[in-house]
Structures are given as C-alpha cells and as structure tokens.
Amino acid sequence: MVDAMSAKVLVVDDSPEVISMLNEMLTLNGFQVFIALGGEQALSISAQITPDMILMDAMMPGMSGFEACEQLKASPELMNIPVIFMTGLSDTEDIVKGFDAGGVDYITKPIRHEELLVRMRSHLGNAKRAAHAHQVMDGQGLMTLCIASNGEVEWATPQIYRIFGDQVEQLGTRLQASLQGRAPGDEPVMVQVNDDQVRCHLIDQDESGRCLLKVDDPRQPDDSTKLVHSFGLTEREAEVLLWIVHGKTNKEIAQILGLSPRTINKHLEQVFRKMQVDNRTSAAFTALQCISQRLDVSEAM
Incomplete structure (x- = not known):
C-alpha cells in the first residue's frame, strides 16, 4: 500500500468510468482525490488547492492534457506539481509530446493499479525531496534555478523571479546555449539579461543534461566577495566554503577544484x-547567513 500521507491528487479525465475507478482506488490507498473533467477545469482547481500530483488524460475535448500541462508549467506557483499522463496512445511521438509538455511520466490505458501506485509513490517522493530543497534555499535567500537540457526553467527560487521577473525564461535559454561542454567548478557563465551581465555558477548536472545553477545578483557583490569581506578568507578558502554550502563532500570538492x-x-x-566555528555544518550555516544579507556595494569593494 502506498504511503500517501494524505497527498492531494487531481484526476483529470473526461471519462466517468475512469474517474470512478481511480477515485475508488486512490481513496482506498489514502489519497485525497479531486476531480476535473477537462483541461480548463484542471487549471482552475489547481490554482485553488495546489495538488501534490496530477493524473492527466492526454486527449480530451477542448483543451488537451498536453496543453493544460504546458500552462501549469508556465506558472511559478504550479510548475513543480508532478504530472503523470494517462493515455491510450503508445506512439513514440505522443510519449515525447507528453514529456515535452512537462510530464514526469506516462501510463497507458487500461490502467494497471499496482503499476500506477508504484509510479505515483516514486514521483511523490521525488517531489517532496525537491520541495524540501527549495524551501531550504528559499529560506536562506539563495538565488538558484534548475534548467532542463532544452533550456526550459524547471524551477527557480523566489529571489530569481523577484529580480528577473518575466525574463527568467530568457535567462534559462541563454544559459543553455552557454553551458555546452562545461562542468561544475568551471569558470562562471556570463549571460546578458536586459541591461545586466549576470554571473551564473554551474553547481551540478545529471545524465539527462538537467543543470542546477547558482545565480549572482547583478546588483550585489558575488557570494565569494561577501565571504572574503566578512571573514577575511582568501579567494580559494571562500571557493571551498561555497562548495560546502552546496552540499559537496571534501572528496567531491577536491575533484571539482583539481586539488587533493x-x-x-x-x-x-x-x-x-577565521569564522570561529568548529565544523562544516556551522560553517555552512554561517556562510548562508552572510550570503543572504544585502550589502552596500561600496563596502565590499
């Protein structure tokens, strides 16, 4: 039985039979179930309740599931909700279309209950871990974003949206073009956004080409400068400390920087x-407090 922890699941389908079957099965497994009969209704309900997961029929009258998913992913408030497509389509083109729209998975009809529950449990767990990471970064004022291999911004912390507004997608597209052949620890990438030159640091990259980046506020000293100024660190010491902040082990930092x-x-x-701390955790916490503070630019120069 899936450990649903009362997760809110929105089922979107125009078939009464499918809705009835999924409602019964999901309720028995501990989920809170909400129903939408089409894409437009799914968008409206999602805005009201922010479901933990959406099971979306791909082909419906009016707005298709693909279109509804694309609109969800365009909303900063809803873009992180995992969407699993339910479809009778098995052509590669349709499967790719679902992933391109922002879906995390698909399952073909007729739906096999155990398979669906396993997939849901996996994606709910991934979403929960990602949400926790976002909350930590949001709470510490970090400017971080994740972009897919095609340059689409999968998520970004609120600070990114506050500073760049509707230019966030442009930032992702320009970053994607500049990241070819780069690895974590390489020199920062500089991209132009409006009148600002924005410095972006590649923190991590997975096999699918998804990239996690730390973005410097163009109107503030960079994080390394803040740490050097506040604690009297050397540039190399500040660099090592920043990798600690981003969760890297000593061995990983050594590999990234080409050191022992x-x-x-x-x-x-x-x-x-220099920081008057005893361990890595205290150093990372103190560094995060320093980074989140806004400085008078003249003070850090």
Missing part, C-alpha cells in the same frame, strides 16, 4: 579558524 583532499582539509581548517 588533504589540501581541502587544510583550507577548511583555516576557514573554521
């Missing part, structure tokens, strides 16, 4: 001494 783990340990000894 022993050298990383030596740098961290100096970091701890």
Whole structure:
C-alpha cells in the first residue's frame, strides 16, 4: 500500500468510468482525490488547492492534457506539481509530446493499479525531496534555478523571479546555449539579461543534461566577495566554503577544484579558524547567513 500521507491528487479525465475507478482506488490507498473533467477545469482547481500530483488524460475535448500541462508549467506557483499522463496512445511521438509538455511520466490505458501506485509513490517522493530543497534555499535567500537540457526553467527560487521577473525564461535559454561542454567548478557563465551581465555558477548536472545553477545578483557583490569581506578568507578558502554550502563532500570538492583532499582539509581548517566555528555544518550555516544579507556595494569593494 502506498504511503500517501494524505497527498492531494487531481484526476483529470473526461471519462466517468475512469474517474470512478481511480477515485475508488486512490481513496482506498489514502489519497485525497479531486476531480476535473477537462483541461480548463484542471487549471482552475489547481490554482485553488495546489495538488501534490496530477493524473492527466492526454486527449480530451477542448483543451488537451498536453496543453493544460504546458500552462501549469508556465506558472511559478504550479510548475513543480508532478504530472503523470494517462493515455491510450503508445506512439513514440505522443510519449515525447507528453514529456515535452512537462510530464514526469506516462501510463497507458487500461490502467494497471499496482503499476500506477508504484509510479505515483516514486514521483511523490521525488517531489517532496525537491520541495524540501527549495524551501531550504528559499529560506536562506539563495538565488538558484534548475534548467532542463532544452533550456526550459524547471524551477527557480523566489529571489530569481523577484529580480528577473518575466525574463527568467530568457535567462534559462541563454544559459543553455552557454553551458555546452562545461562542468561544475568551471569558470562562471556570463549571460546578458536586459541591461545586466549576470554571473551564473554551474553547481551540478545529471545524465539527462538537467543543470542546477547558482545565480549572482547583478546588483550585489558575488557570494565569494561577501565571504572574503566578512571573514577575511582568501579567494580559494571562500571557493571551498561555497562548495560546502552546496552540499559537496571534501572528496567531491577536491575533484571539482583539481586539488587533493588533504589540501581541502587544510583550507577548511583555516576557514573554521577565521569564522570561529568548529565544523562544516556551522560553517555552512554561517556562510548562508552572510550570503543572504544585502550589502552596500561600496563596502565590499
């Protein structure tokens, strides 16, 4: 039985039989079930309740499931909801269309209950972990975004939207074109957004080409400058500390920077001494507090 933890699931289908079957099955497995009979209604209900997951019929009269999903993903408030497409279509072109629209998975009709529950559990777990990471970054004022291999912004922290507004998608597209052949730890990428030159740091990249990036506020000193100014760190010590903030181990930092783990340990000894902390966790927390503060630019120069 799926550990649903009362997750809210929106079922979108124009078939009464499918809706009845899924409503009964999901309710028995502990989910809160909401129903929409079409794409427009799904958008309206999603805006009101923010479901934890959406099971979306691909082909419906009026607005198709593909179109509804694209509109969901265009909304910063709703874009992180995982959408699983339910379809009688098995052609590769239709499957690709579902993923291009922003779906995380698909399941073919007739629906096999156990298979659907397993897929739901997996994607709900992924969404929960991602949401926790977003909350941590949001709470610490970090400017972070994730872009897909095609340059589409999958998510971004609120600070990104506050500073760049409707230019966030443009930022993602320009970043995608500049990230070819780059790896975490390489020199920052500079992209033009309106009148600003924006410095972006590649933090991580997965096998599908999805990239996690830290973006510097163009109207603020970069994070390394803040740490150097606040704690008297060297540039290399600040660089090591920033990788600690982003969750990297000493071994990973050594690989990224082309140094030995022993050298990383030596740098961290100096970091701890200068910051007057005893461990990595305290150093990361103190660094995050420093990074989240807005400085008078003249003070950090």
